[in-house]
Amino acid sequence: MTKTKHELYALLSDAVVGMDEDTAAALSREAIGAGYDAYETIEQGLAKGMERAGKLFDESEYFVPELLMCADALNVGLDILRPHITTEERSEKHRIVIGVIEGDTHDIGKNLVKLMLSAAGFDVIDLGRDVPPSVFVERAIKEEAKIIMISSLMTTTMDGMEETVQLLHEKGVREKFKVAVGGGPVSSGFAEKIGADGYASNANQAVKLANELAQSK
Amino acid sequence: MSVSREIIDDVFAFRKPERVPVGVCLGGSYPFFVEGVSLQELLTQPPSRAAEIFYRVNERVGADFITVGTGATALLIEGLGGQIKFSPKGAPEIAAPLVQSEADIEALNIPAALQTEKMQWLKEAAAETVKLNHQQKSLFVSGRAPFTLAGQLLGLETLSKSLYKNKTFVEKLLEFTVKLSASYFEWMLQIDGLNGIFIADPSASGDVVSVKHFETTVIPPLTAVMQQLAHYQKLSLIHICGNITDRLHLIPQTGIQMVSVDSKVDLQQAKKILDGKTALAGNVNPVTVLEDKTAEEVYWETQQCLNIAAKDGGFMLLPGCDISAKVSEKNIKAFVNAAKEWKE
Numbered sequence: 001m002t003k004t005k006h007e008l009y010a011l012l013s014d015a016v017v018g019m020d021e022d023t024a025a026a027l028s029r030e031a032i033g034a035g036y037d038a039y040e041t042i043e044q045g046l047a048k049g050m051e052r053a054g055k056l057f058d059e060s061e062y063f064v065p066e067l068l069m070c071a072d073a074l075n076v077g078l079d080i081l082r083p084h085i086t087t088e089e090r091s092e093k094h095r096i097v098i099g100v101i102e103g104d105t106h107d108i109g110k111n112l113v114k115l116m117l118s119a120a121g122f123d124v125i126d127l128g129r130d131v132p133p134s135v136f137v138e139r140a141i142k143e144e145a146k147i148i149m150i151s152s153l154m155t156t157t158m159d160g161m162e163e164t165v166q167l168l169h170e171k172g173v174r175e176k177f178k179v180a181v182g183g184g185p186v187s188s189g190f191a192e193k194i195g196a197d198g199y200a201s202n203a204n205q206a207v208k209l210a211n212e213l214a215q216s217k
Numbered sequence: 218m219s220v221s222r223e224i225i226d227d228v229f230a231f232r233k234p235e236r237v238p239v240g241v242c243l244g245g246s247y248p249f250f251v252e253g254v255s256l257q258e259l260l261t262q263p264p265s266r267a268a269e270i271f272y273r274v275n276e277r278v279g280a281d282f283i284t285v286g287t288g289a290t291a292l293l294i295e296g297l298g299g300q301i302k303f304s305p306k307g308a309p310e311i312a313a314p315l316v317q318s319e320a321d322i323e324a325l326n327i328p329a330a331l332q333t334e335k336m337q338w339l340k341e342a343a344a345e346t347v348k349l350n351h352q353q354k355s356l357f358v359s360g361r362a363p364f365t366l367a368g369q370l371l372g373l374e375t376l377s378k379s380l381y382k383n384k385t386f387v388e389k390l391l392e393f394t395v396k397l398s399a400s401y402f403e404w405m406l407q408i409d410g411l412n413g414i415f416i417a418d419p420s421a422s423g424d425v426v427s428v429k430h431f432e433t434t435v436i437p438p439l440t441a442v443m444q445q446l447a448h449y450q451k452l453s454l455i456h457i458c459g460n461i462t463d464r465l466h467l468i469p470q471t472g473i474q475m476v477s478v479d480s481k482v483d484l485q486q487a488k489k490i491l492d493g494k495t496a497l498a499g500n501v502n503p504v505t506v507l508e509d510k511t512a513e514e515v516y517w518e519t520q521q522c523l524n525i526a527a528k529d530g531g532f533m534l535l536p537g538c539d540i541s542a543k544v545s546e547k548n549i550k551a552f553v554n555a556a557k558e559w560k561e
Contacts, residue, residue, distance in 0.1 A: 063427045065377035105310040155541040
């Protein structure tokens with residue numbers, strides 16, 4: 001018997017939380033076969049699952065390996081469902097430029113934030129790791145981003161975040177962007193000190209912060 | 218009056234020390250930064266120059282505990298055939314994963330990696346530091362633990378997924394990194410006058426892996442390294458980043474004698490969990506306290522930390538993680554003096 005779309009969305013969400021790529025793929029194909037809306041299936045099924053995984057991460061039930069496994073299940077489903085999204089459903093998304101600051105190649109945190117932001121519907125431009133402040137600024141301008149997100153895992157490279165904020169001021173474009181920072185040694189006090197607009201302690205918090213910053217003027 | 222080394226020996230042996238010992242650098246790049254020279258530049262100069270800078274800065278700030286071997290992990294991985302990138306702001310970074318398959322692991326040659334010019338330079342710099350020390354301070358050789366090395370060889374993201382998707386491969390990789398870690402420490406311990414080993418395991422952080430994975434993939438390889446090094450009878454200290462309160466109880470079984478914890482760990486709780494089986498070190502915040510506060514505030518905050526953890530010995534004062542070049546020497550001296558002047 002065909003599942004109702006709400007049953008299927010719930011199972012899809014469970015497959016993501018359960019790190020089950022095969023089930024996520026099978027259910028995504030089933031959704032297409034049953035004629036369910038692909039965009040809604042992503043939002044109500046896959047993205048909901050990733051949101052739940054993020055909460056488990058917040059609660060220290062899940063850690064980096066589990067979140068990455070959930071993301072793999074999400075991506076398997078996305079690959080199947082995305083080609084079926086109609087043009088009119090591709091609504092305007094807030095664009096975020098994200099990267100790890102110069103001198104630092106630890107990008108796993110940044111990659112998790114990117115995954116969570118993408119699942120939450122943001123248009124994420126990933127600049128990679130070891131990114132100089134000037135590149136953050138140039139790309140944010142070029143891509144007409146709303147938010148710049150900078151990560152650092154090392155106390156020795158955090159200064160580059162402040163340089164990025166200063167560079168935005170020097171170029172007279174500070175007001176055009178919201179700047180958010182994160183990473184192991186970064187704190188809300190540090191964010192405030194360097195003049196950033198926000199700080200997130202982990203990937204799930206980063207999504208909440210991005211939503212707040214996207215809504216702010 | 219005891220010298221620094223003897224005070225640290227007392228702490229490791231849970232004898233009541235004359236005063237609380239203190240270390241300033243965990244990874245050890247700070248002395249180079251403040252002297253305005255990078256590791257890359259130093260590698261073109263005699264090893265004695267690096268030793269002189271390193272020792273002088275630690276001496277100037279009054280550290281009892283010094284690590285040698287800054288940059289060893291990246292240089293070792295370069296010796297294995299990996300690509301590294303020197304940083305003006307920190308230790309060299311691994312530019313790309315070196316290992317993707319079991320065949321890649323089999324092709325790696327540890328003895329050859331230890332014989333490169335850069336690794337020889339590093340060892341000579343450590344030996345020169347020992348000469349300057351005259352057994353006054355406690356000198357520890359720094360290196361990485363097997364789990365973190367596995368992440369550096371494979372990429373932490375791939376390692377994380379492989380914990381679920383390819384457990385056999387992870388086992389093989391960890392077998393190799395146990396050999397790599399132990400071989401490196403053994404090779405450095407050939408230098409007479411080194412007092413201990415300092416193992417960093419940042420990827421085993423409470424922010425990265427679960428207690429379950431910590432127990433199954435971090436603890437057994439660490440224990441294997443410690444067993445291989447046991448006959449050297451050197452002191453041993455591990456630093457793990459993040460909040461590791463939920464896994465501290467697993468540390469004593471590795472044979473490691475002291476654990477250095479991040480600022481996120483409650484020292485009182487940590488001391489209770491370790492229960493005299495493993496000594497404790499930490500954990501003044503390197504950014505929000507050491508970098509951002511005034512010297513007076515640093516002194517006060519450090520004394521608070523000591524009030525919690527230093528009673529009855531078994532404790533060494535360290536920053537909660539490595540410090541950046543932006544931490545003022547005035548603040549470091551306030552941090553050090555807080556330890557040296559602290560009384561129960």
